[in-house]
Amino acid sequence: MARPSILRRTIATPLILSALLMAFxxxxxxxxxxxxxxxxxxxxxxxxxxxxxxTFVGNSGVISFGHIAFACLGGYVAAWTTIKPMMKGMAMPxxxxxxxxxxxxxxxxxxxxxxxxxxxxxxxxAVLMRLSGIAASIATFAMLAMVNSIYSNWSSVTAATSxxxxxxxxxxxxxxxxxxxxxxxIAWAFSISRYGLALRAARDEPTAAAASGVxxxxxxxxxxxxxxxxxxxxxALYAHSIGLVTPDTFYLGLTFTTLSMLVVGGIGxxxxxxxxxxxxxxxxxxxxxxEAGVQVGTSxxxxxxxxxxxxxxxxxxxxxxxxxxxxxxxxxxxxxxARTEKPGQPGTN
Amino acid sequence: xxxxTAILAATTCLSGAAFADDDRIxxxxxxxxxxxxxxxxxPAQDAAMIRIAEINAxxxxxxxxxxVVNADTKTDRAEGAKAGLSVIDAGADMVVVSCDYxxxxxxxxAAESNAMISFFxxxxxxxxxxxxxxxxxxxxxxxxxxxxxxxxxxxYNKKEARSFYRLLDxxxxxxxxxxxxxxxxxxxxxxxxxxxxxxxxxxxxxIAAQITRIKSLPEEPDAIMLCTMMPxxxxxIKQLRAAGINSMILNGSGVDGSYWLSAVPDxxxxxxxVQGSIYGDDPNADVTAFNAKFLEVTGGEPSTQYTxxxxxxxxxxxxxVERAGTTETSAVVAELEKMNGEPTLFGPRTxxxxxxxxxxxxxxxxxxxxxxxxxxxxxxxxxxxxxADLIK
Numbered sequence: 001m002a003r004p005s006i007l008r009r010t011i012a013t014p015l016i017l018s019a020l021l022m023a024f025x026x027x028x029x030x031x032x033x034x035x036x037x038x039x040x041x042x043x044x045x046x047x048x049x050x051x052x053x054x055t056f057v058g059n060s061g062v063i064s065f066g067h068i069a070f071a072c073l074g075g076y077v078a079a080w081t082t083i084k085p086m087m088k089g090m091a092m093p094x095x096x097x098x099x100x101x102x103x104x105x106x107x108x109x110x111x112x113x114x115x116x117x118x119x120x121x122x123x124x125x126a127v128l129m130r131l132s133g134i135a136a137s138i139a140t141f142a143m144l145a146m147v148n149s150i151y152s153n154w155s156s157v158t159a160a161t162s163x164x165x166x167x168x169x170x171x172x173x174x175x176x177x178x179x180x181x182x183x184x185x186i187a188w189a190f191s192i193s194r195y196g197l198a199l200r201a202a203r204d205e206p207t208a209a210a211a212s213g214v215x216x217x218x219x220x221x222x223x224x225x226x227x228x229x230x231x232x233x234x235x236a237l238y239a240h241s242i243g244l245v246t247p248d249t250f251y252l253g254l255t256f257t258t259l260s261m262l263v264v265g266g267i268g269x270x271x272x273x274x275x276x277x278x279x280x281x282x283x284x285x286x287x288x289x290x291e292a293g294v295q296v297g298t299s300x301x302x303x304x305x306x307x308x309x310x311x312x313x314x315x316x317x318x319x320x321x322x323x324x325x326x327x328x329x330x331x332x333x334x335x336x337x338a339r340t341e342k343p344g345q346p347g348t349n
Numbered sequence: 350x351x352x353x354t355a356i357l358a359a360t361t362c363l364s365g366a367a368f369a370d371d372d373r374i375x376x377x378x379x380x381x382x383x384x385x386x387x388x389x390x391x392p393a394q395d396a397a398m399i400r401i402a403e404i405n406a407x408x409x410x411x412x413x414x415x416x417v418v419n420a421d422t423k424t425d426r427a428e429g430a431k432a433g434l435s436v437i438d439a440g441a442d443m444v445v446v447s448c449d450y451x452x453x454x455x456x457x458x459a460a461e462s463n464a465m466i467s468f469f470x471x472x473x474x475x476x477x478x479x480x481x482x483x484x485x486x487x488x489x490x491x492x493x494x495x496x497x498x499x500x501x502x503x504x505y506n507k508k509e510a511r512s513f514y515r516l517l518d519x520x521x522x523x524x525x526x527x528x529x530x531x532x533x534x535x536x537x538x539x540x541x542x543x544x545x546x547x548x549x550x551x552x553x554x555x556i557a558a559q560i561t562r563i564k565s566l567p568e569e570p571d572a573i574m575l576c577t578m579m580p581x582x583x584x585x586i587k588q589l590r591a592a593g594i595n596s597m598i599l600n601g602s603g604v605d606g607s608y609w610l611s612a613v614p615d616x617x618x619x620x621x622x623v624q625g626s627i628y629g630d631d632p633n634a635d636v637t638a639f640n641a642k643f644l645e646v647t648g649g650e651p652s653t654q655y656t657x658x659x660x661x662x663x664x665x666x667x668x669x670v671e672r673a674g675t676t677e678t679s680a681v682v683a684e685l686e687k688m689n690g691e692p693t694l695f696g697p698r699t700x701x702x703x704x705x706x707x708x709x710x711x712x713x714x715x716x717x718x719x720x721x722x723x724x725x726x727x728x729x730x731x732x733x734x735x736x737a738d739l740i741k
Contacts, residue, residue: 035432038431038434042427090740162451163450163451165458165476165481169462242430242458243458244426246426288421305382306383
């Protein structure tokens with residue numbers, strides 16, 4: 001009896017977020033500028049990453065520093081499966097024959113990347129999900145470092161630290177938009193599923209949840225695998241957006257960017273994850289344009305180089321000062337927030 | 350927020366409105382203006398700007414003035430792709446990308462997919478060109494292996510070096526490429542032997558273990574081929590000398606410059622190959638004049654030889670455009686590929702349809718003696734390194 005109502009009560013969130021993403025895509029399409037188009041592609045990829053991260057972190061309450069490792073796994077799957085066999089042989093001679101001959105379209109590579117990452121998330125998760133709190137976070141960090149060292153040194157299969165080039169570049173915005181929207185819907189569907197609800201119960205009241213029969217380790221593992229799959233697909237698409245992969249692309253820089261976007265948006269909220277990316281990316285972009293210089297009349301106004309990084313830091317501190325739980329806190333965009341806004345009573349909870 | 354984005358989008362359209370027209374030629378720099386790559390890109394870019402100013406002062410290229418558009422890669426690969434696209438949208442006829450292959454490739458790939466010429470400012474990997482980007486990509490510098498090969502052959506012929514020791518810092522591809530060139534050359538030198546080899550990592554605080562192995566050789570080797578780069582190079586050199594190893598030390602161009610010499614006082618018997626001398630003693634007086642001009646324009650003398658490829662880049666490209674009579678990609682690439690020993694301020698340059706890089710080049714040999722670096726010789730390897738050996 002309550003089941004149709006949870007769907008109906010929460011479906012507005014992914015719809016609103018998708019509309020927002022669509023609006024960005026349309027602006028990029030109408031603007032017709034290729035660098036701007038690339039910027040929006042980048043934003044969509046960040047949305048995929050942050051939503052992937054949210055699927056685990058938001059629902060389980062365990063901060064993960066390791067999710068970018070799954071993006072790395074996915075990125076290299078794209079390299080293994082889409083580069084022309086001849087170029088592959090040169091850069092990565094150690095690949096097995098069947099993989100060497102394989103050349104699949106980018107969307108299949110994204111799916112394969114997601115699957116590969118999900119498999120490893122299952123393997124790692126089976127061990128790591130028994131831990132909780134800070135110990136789990138540190139263990140995920142170790143996983144990131146481990147994946148990074150393997151990919152930076154296994155030269156016959158990953159070309160070690162050299163860039164792997166030859167990945168077909170996809171510069172139209174639509175595949176990335178679809179990926180971002182799919183990620184949002186998967187994350188939403190998981191969070192309203194019984195597993196998602198059980199996991200959030202375990203996040204807020206682990207003892208009570210366990211007493212009510214919630215297998216916390218198993219719930220976390222499910223979330224870990226799903227979020228790993230999203231990250232993997234995102235990583236593969238990332239590879240297609242610039243045409244090359246290196247292990248250090250998928251390391252600390254991207255880890256902290258995505259985490260801070262999630263924290264600024266609101267860890268416990270899907271809308272927060274998406275808005276965090278959209279707001280911070282727009283800010284970064286705006287500041288970069290100001291750094292490059294804006295023509296006003298006959299004179300050009302430009303900020304000194306490096307201001308972007310500083311201003312971004314200041315804005316993030318300000319947001320966290322006034323909204324310690326992030327922009328969205330724990331609430332979601334439901335289209336009727338004004339009337340129903342009560343602490344502890346947001347859409348999905 | 351949507352409105353904000355719309356406004357921002359509108360501004361890019363305005364700033365991107367400098368479309369190519371018929372009375373000027375545009376060079377687009379998609380290079381690092383911030384981040385660590387800036388230290389490599391900026392000097393080479395300044396040198397390129399000097400050549401552009403010279404061409405413009407002499408009446409321009411094909412009678413048109415050369416203009417420049419810039420986009421910052423922020424030393425970031427994803428930003429690099431955007432920077433490449435923005436200079437292309439701003440009407441660039443040629444795209445200049447970051448010094449390093451890894452950081453320049455995204456912008457170069459963007460240029461390649463728009464069938465445009467891209468030039469790496471000073472990349473020394475064979476991938477910075479046809480092999481790693483595509484048929485319209487070039488590098489303005491010389492391949493890393495040529496440096497290792499040059500040092501080995503020169504030391505063999507001019508310093509009578511017969512026993513060599515190979516010490517490789519496995520940190521970067523650049524380091525490995527220098528030793529690859531050395532490995533290629535050594536078997537061709539009759540009577541030269543490799544008495545030992547070892548590796549270390551740039552960040553290693555101590556290379557005591559490696560030094561012990563050198564010390565335990567029955568005889569001190571004539572020469573140590575040291576394939577490393579900054580910042581670890583300084584510490585490795587210091588430790589070698591402090592341990593009383595006085596063999597001549599051969600290096601790649603990455604350790605050129607006098608900025609670090611105070612850390613190893615009275616360093617001697619130390620050799621570096623360079624494309625041009627920053628020490629004011631280049632055999633070509635025009636190079637010294639260029640250094641003076643660089644000082645006048647930028648307020649400082651070139652600090653390493655990696656400044657020079659930027660100048661060479663504009664020089665060879667402009668010549669190709671002049672000969673082709675157009676900036677159209679295929680015509681200019683064809684002209685560039687016809688260059689065989691094309692004279693430049695920093696030695697002859699050759700491009701072929703299978704290699705857009707130098708696999709043989711004239712190098713000046715700089716010796717540091719009692720802490721004072723100076724040009725002592727010049728050397729060109731006896732045969733170009735075959736492309737097949739470069740790609741392996």
